[in-house]
Amino acid sequence: GENVEQHPSTLSVQEGDSAVIKCTYSDSASNYFPWYKQELGKRPQLIIDIRSNVGEKKDQRIAVTLNKTAKHFSLHITETQPEDSAVYFCAASSRNTGNQFYFGTGTSLTVIP
Amino acid sequence: GAVVSQHPSRVICKSGTSVKIECRSLDFQATTMFWYRQFPKKSLMLMATSNEGSKATYEQGVEKDKFLINHASLTLSTLTVTSAHPEDSSFYICSATPHGREGREQYFGPGTRLTVT
Numbered sequence: 001g002e003n004v005e006q007h008p009s010t011l012s013v014q015e016g017d018s019a020v021i022k023c024t025y026s027d028s029a030s031n032y033f034p035w036y037k038q039e040l041g042k043r044p045q046l047i048i049d050i051r052s053n054v055g056e057k058k059d060q061r062i063a064v065t066l067n068k069t070a071k072h073f074s075l076h077i078t079e080t081q082p083e084d085s086a087v088y089f090c091a092a093s094s095r096n097t098g099n100q101f102y103f104g105t106g107t108s109l110t111v112i113p
Numbered sequence: 114g115a116v117v118s119q120h121p122s123r124v125i126c127k128s129g130t131s132v133k134i135e136c137r138s139l140d141f142q143a144t145t146m147f148w149y150r151q152f153p154k155k156s157l158m159l160m161a162t163s164n165e166g167s168k169a170t171y172e173q174g175v176e177k178d179k180f181l182i183n184h185a186s187l188t189l190s191t192l193t194v195t196s197a198h199p200e201d202s203s204f205y206i207c208s209a210t211p212h213g214r215e216g217r218e219q220y221f222g223p224g225t226r227l228t229v230t
Contacts, residue, residue: 001173032216043117043206043221044157089156098170099216100147101208103157 002027004092006104013080014112021107023090024072030092033073034101035064039086047088048075080111116140117209119222126197127230134192134225136207142187143209147219148180151204163190187212197229 003026013019025033031052036044050057050064050073057064061080066073077084087108091101116139126132136146144165149157161182162170169182179201181193190209194201204226208219 034218036221043223045221046218049218087154093216095216098162099145099210100159100162101157101219102159105156106154108154 002030002092002094002097002102004090004102004104006090006107008107009105010108010110012110012112015080015082017080019075019077019080019084019109019111021075021088021090021109022072023074023092023104024070025092025102026071027092027094027097028068028071029096030094032093032099033064033066034091034093035075036089036091036103037086038089038106044089077109080109082111082113085109085111115211115220117207117220117222119207119225121225122223123226123228125228125230128198129196131193131195132197132227134194134205134207134227136190136192136209136222138188138209138211138220141209141211143190144187144212145215146184146190146207146209148182148190148192149206149208151206151224153204157206160192194227197227199229202227202229 006023034049037047038044061078063076087106090104118137120135146163148160163184165184171177184190206224208221
């Protein structure tokens, strides 16, 4: 089955700096890669996603890049703000395996004011 | 749009009893719903895929006789933890994908905190 690894597990940045979270996946058939933000005690919320036919996608301060050959994808947050502090999860999904999401282990991001 | 609810939000039960958790898609139909388990400060572990009108598909290592899943309609899936034990205490969270958008975003419920005493 699919195996998704995520690094780093914790990340602290100064407000205004950039944050980068990286994930790798094992199943070459995976074709959809969402990123979720989970604040303490709350449900995961989709913040950005990318499909395998695209190499990069950007939405304001958030961007995701995908390297299909290397089977890795990354989340980039620029101009970080304290409200960006949360746990971020990457996931991989494939139609071949029923569209289930296999999540990474999560990154706890702290933005220091 | 795309709101998913879960009930109850918290439940405490005694060992040996069964607990039912409901997952509803409020403003869309979902042919497929997913059930996850999340331990404190850990990732979401997929337990099973709930398919409307058919049997659920369980991930390896998840006991289907212990975690009963019923997806009776396009807006409701239920997870029943049977003969609960303290080690079943966890945060259970469901998600749903709008019908016709399979393979795309999943919308998560708020989760259910189960404590087995």
